[in-house]
Amino acid sequence: MTATPGSASPMAAEPRVALVRAGEPRVVRFAATERHLHTAHATAFMVMLFTGFVLYVPFMAQIFSDRPLMKAAHLAAAAVWLAALAVVLVLGDRRALRRTLREIERFDDDDLLFLRGRAVPQGRFNAGQKVHAIVQAALAVLFTVSGVLLWLGERDTALRLPGTLALHDAAALLAGALVAGHVYLAITRWESLQGIWRGTVPESYAARHHGKWSAREHSGDGAPRPHGVARLGLAAGIAGIGLVAAALLVRDVLG
Amino acid sequence: MSRVDDPSDLGGRPIGRRAFLGFVGLGLSSLAWGGAAAGLAVQSTKLVPEGLRAMIPFGKGWRIYAVNPPHPRFDPQTWRLTIEGLVEQPQTLSYAQLLELPQARQTSDFVCVTGWSVDDVRWSGVRFADLLAAARPLPSARALEFVSAEKPYVDSLTLEQAGAADAMLAHGMDGKPLERKHGAPARLVMPRMYGYKGVKWVERIVVTDRIRDGYWQERGYDRDAWIGKSNGR
Numbered sequence: 001m002t003a004t005p006g007s008a009s010p011m012a013a014e015p016r017v018a019l020v021r022a023g024e025p026r027v028v029r030f031a032a033t034e035r036h037l038h039t040a041h042a043t044a045f046m047v048m049l050f051t052g053f054v055l056y057v058p059f060m061a062q063i064f065s066d067r068p069l070m071k072a073a074h075l076a077a078a079a080v081w082l083a084a085l086a087v088v089l090v091l092g093d094r095r096a097l098r099r100t101l102r103e104i105e106r107f108d109d110d111d112l113l114f115l116r117g118r119a120v121p122q123g124r125f126n127a128g129q130k131v132h133a134i135v136q137a138a139l140a141v142l143f144t145v146s147g148v149l150l151w152l153g154e155r156d157t158a159l160r161l162p163g164t165l166a167l168h169d170a171a172a173l174l175a176g177a178l179v180a181g182h183v184y185l186a187i188t189r190w191e192s193l194q195g196i197w198r199g200t201v202p203e204s205y206a207a208r209h210h211g212k213w214s215a216r217e218h219s220g221d222g223a224p225r226p227h228g229v230a231r232l233g234l235a236a237g238i239a240g241i242g243l244v245a246a247a248l249l250v251r252d253v254l255g
Numbered sequence: 256m257s258r259v260d261d262p263s264d265l266g267g268r269p270i271g272r273r274a275f276l277g278f279v280g281l282g283l284s285s286l287a288w289g290g291a292a293a294g295l296a297v298q299s300t301k302l303v304p305e306g307l308r309a310m311i312p313f314g315k316g317w318r319i320y321a322v323n324p325p326h327p328r329f330d331p332q333t334w335r336l337t338i339e340g341l342v343e344q345p346q347t348l349s350y351a352q353l354l355e356l357p358q359a360r361q362t363s364d365f366v367c368v369t370g371w372s373v374d375d376v377r378w379s380g381v382r383f384a385d386l387l388a389a390a391r392p393l394p395s396a397r398a399l400e401f402v403s404a405e406k407p408y409v410d411s412l413t414l415e416q417a418g419a420a421d422a423m424l425a426h427g428m429d430g431k432p433l434e435r436k437h438g439a440p441a442r443l444v445m446p447r448m449y450g451y452k453g454v455k456w457v458e459r460i461v462v463t464d465r466i467r468d469g470y471w472q473e474r475g476y477d478r479d480a481w482i483g484k485s486n487g488r
Contacts, residue, residue, distance in 0.1 A: 056318070066324045105275070108267030134271045138278035145283065155475055157486045163289025165369055167282060170289070 026200040029124065029210075033092030034100060038196055040088055041140070044081030045179065048074055048143075052172055072253040076246035078147055083242020090235045091227060104130045110212070121211030132178060139175045142167060318371055319436045322470065327404035327456040329439040336441065340400075340462035342390040350440055353426060357385045361421055363446035365453075366482050378444050380425035383417040390462070398466040401443050402459035410454050410469030411478075412445065421446050424457065448480040 030038070051074040055067065089097070103125055110120040111127035125133070146168040153160035186193045191205040206213065227235075285292070331350045338346040348356075360379045366372040383399070392414070400411045416422065425444040426433055433439045438455025445452050451471045472478050477485040 067321050105269050105271030106267040107270040111267060130271055134275050135278065138275050138282065141279050142282040157475065157477070160486065161286045162291065163286040166289035166293035167285050171282070
């Protein structure tokens with residue numbers, strides 16, 4: 001049957017083998033929307049981690065003595081980050097993202113065994129990856145709330161809460177440690193890095209590390225559909241608001 | 256043929272959603288108790304040397320704030336401190352002359368309004384009574400304005416506040432001359448107020464008949480920055 005936008009029917013399935021090179025069949029692990037979301041989040045995170053680290057650690061503050069510039073970059077990155085996430089949600093394949101969300105938030109018995117160190121077959125995300133995604137999502141919320149409160153607290157002392165700085169610091173330390181592990185695991189498993197970079201992983205890799213997913217029929221990207229004018233306009237509006245907010249924050253800090 | 260986009264097919268329980276909501280809830284509640292918890296954590300880091308403490312979570316370490324980098328440079332040959340305004344005899348002191356004035360020492364805590372602090376900082380410097388003795392403030396004098404070499408940083412104390420037993424113009428810290436990042440060669444130390452009152456790189460003290468808003472007061476911070484009794488606390 002033909003998939004129509006907005007219907008409950010499954011989208012047109014991608015061919016199972018997305019790319020064949022040198023006899024090694026590959027399967028789609030991350031759809032384009034997932035990769036764009038990851039790129040937007042990861043890039044902004046790295047900018048904010050670096051600038052935040054300079055603001056936080058005196059040793060770094062001496063090397064990069066231009067504190068206002070670091071603060072301006074930190075705040076601008078935050079505005080662009082939130083806008084970029086919203087733009088990906090507006091223009092991307094939201095149904096695929098909802099499907100991904102359900103995959104991540106559900107834990108079965110195998111997942112619980114995996115977390116206890118047992119080598120049991122895993123789905124497209126292993127249980128460790130699920131835990132990481134959930135904690136990072138929660139940290140993103142906490143970063144946003146505490147960051148906005150820090151910003152407001154500089155303007156109105158009534159909004160300066162006793163735990164704001166501690167929450168922002170603790171979130172940064174935890175997120176930084178998690179990302180260090182995340183990056184380590186990615187670069188030591190070259191195929192998984194290709195997965196987020198190009199979208200596909202070798203079929204043998206999928207079978208070895210994600211046996212339960214590999215055995216299924218893969219449903220990757222939905223067939224790209226043209227965006228309506230209203231949707232493109234909404235995305236452009238959000239992007240515009242994000243950039244204007246970033247510019248205003250830079251002007252406010254650098255004066 | 257099973258499909259991944261059928262949620263009933265995934266099996267398992269939505270533990271992840273509950274974990275997410277629980278984590279966010281715990282984090283948000285820490286807005287109320289996180290400050291106290293950080294304070295307790297800080298108490299337990301006192302055994303670690305100061306240099307390392309800055310690297311550990313909530314460690315006791317300085318965070319260097321500047322409003323107009325790079326930090327001003329101090330040249331002992333050319334540096335001058337001027338004392339002017341409502342005084343009988345305006346003064347211009349060299350670094351050597353500052354060190355010749357009666358010296359005072361104290362150990363006090365440094366508390367920043369943003370939530371970090373450094374305990375037991377050993378300061379050496381000059382009390383304001385001694386600093387102003389030669390200049391002789393006029394009867395109309397009410398306040399001291401401390402002008403930093405880092406423009407446009409400025410802040411003020413009333414004469415009464417500056418007369419506090421633990422207020423000083425410090426030129427030494429922890430047994431060494433003040434470092435550049437801490438405001439070399441001289442900074443205001445007012446331990447019972449938040450750190451933003453402690454003007455660094457002081458190059459001019461103006462005696463005035465009324466207190467004027469400083470750099471951070473123009474940005475919403477309290478003029479009388481008593482620790483624990485100002486800025487919303």
